[in-house]
Amino acid sequence: MKRNIGTIDRALRAVVGIALIAWALLGTAELAWAGWIGVVPLFTAVVGWCPPYSLLGINTCGTKNA
DSSP: OOOOOOHHHHHHHHHHHHHHHHHHHHSOTTTGGGGGGGHHHHHHHHHTOOHHHHHHTOOOSSOSOO
């Protein structure tokens, strides 16, 4: 897997992922399950690779051989 997510993109994904997970842990029981979707952007931020970006040929990393 080559990196295709840049620094700003990774930071935004991490913040959104953490916020959604916090909402899942602290939110009301009816919608708390939806917050666990935050695992996806957090995971992609950690590994630096996004499968849809690869399929669409998007690279916000800024380097071709990262």
